[in-house]
Amino acid sequence: MLALCSEAALTQDSTKGRTFSSGYAFVEMSGEELFANVCAGCHMPDAMGATGAGNYPPLAQDRDLQVARYPVDIVVNGRRAMPPFGDMMNDDQIAAVVNYVRTHFGNDYRDAVTASDVKAMRR
Amino acid sequence: MKAAIEAVPYSGAVKIGLQFKRRFWEEDEAIYGGITYTDLPIRQIAYPNTGFNRTGRGVLLGAYLFDGANSYEFTAMPPAERIERAVEFGATIHPQYRGEFENGVAVAWHRVPFTLGCSGDWSDEARSQHYRNLCQIDGRIVLAGEHASALPAWQEGAILSSLDAVSRLHERVVKS
Numbered sequence: 513m514l515a516l517c518s519e520a521a522l523t524q525d526s527t528k529g530r531t532f533s534s535g536y537a538f539v540e541m542s543g544e545e546l547f548a549n550v551c552a553g554c555h556m557p558d559a560m561g562a563t564g565a566g567n568y569p570p571l572a573q574d575r576d577l578q579v580a581r582y583p584v585d586i587v588v589n590g591r592r593a594m595p596p597f598g599d600m601m602n603d604d605q606i607a608a609v610v611n612y613v614r615t616h617f618g619n620d621y622r623d624a625v626t627a628s629d630v631k632a633m634r635r
Numbered sequence: 636m637k638a639a640i641e642a643v644p645y646s647g648a649v650k651i652g653l654q655f656k657r658r659f660w661e662e663d664e665a666i667y668g669g670i671t672y673t674d675l676p677i678r679q680i681a682y683p684n685t686g687f688n689r690t691g692r693g694v695l696l697g698a699y700l701f702d703g704a705n706s707y708e709f710t711a712m713p714p715a716e717r718i719e720r721a722v723e724f725g726a727t728i729h730p731q732y733r734g735e736f737e738n739g740v741a742v743a744w745h746r747v748p749f750t751l752g753c754s755g756d757w758s759d760e761a762r763s764q765h766y767r768n769l770c771q772i773d774g775r776i777v778l779a780g781e782h783a784s785a786l787p788a789w790q791e792g793a794i795l796s797s798l799d800a801v802s803r804l805h806e807r808v809v810k811s
Contacts, residue, residue: 530712530720532676533704553647553710554745564748595644595756600704 543612559617572617603627639769645752648701658693659731697721710743717741755782
């Protein structure tokens, strides 16, 4: 169970393929991995959200994702309890994770976001 | 006040406690309390500052994550994996982990139902625009806590905020 972890294997752990970042910003690049390692912490792995003192809204079958600018703005700048990720992900990463969520979990919005779309949303 | 509440996101934090069969850090390494800082994803190992030289089991803080990518990455893991990873990374610093580890517990504050986060994460902009409003009495509502203080995340901030809230409330009742 306890795998030896060599220096070289730090960012990409071979036992379960889990990526770890080395600084303040995320090193994950694919939408799938960014969702699993970041978004899923609150919105849950199935994107169904959760309820406690407040609500983590579901992203599954989410009509609010129809206009791509909306999720891009929220990821870049944050909204209410959700922290902004504009300083922790670059334009490509934010485009990748927004495109992933908009085409998974019962969402089927095919108009992909580009890095320059993300750049335009930075305040 | 509503606008002020909505302007402050909640930052995450993760702590992982690990229980070992013996206090090997004291017995083998002469480490008595304090913290090992590391660039591994666990970021810190903190050793107990009490109960020195006690025989039998010992518990240390095997990871403490906040304010960065690793705090999100550990929050997003299933609880059992958080502990597995903390043992795996910690063993590269203390090989004794492998033989002495018994069990552990991991808390990720974004997953704690009654707070859904660790502490108020004020930007300078939000603070200049909303902080005074957040600390006002609005109708029948007055807020107190670390989020309504100049020392977010600290108990000192929460206590100072409660004293401030009580003072404001007292003043208002006495004047009315």
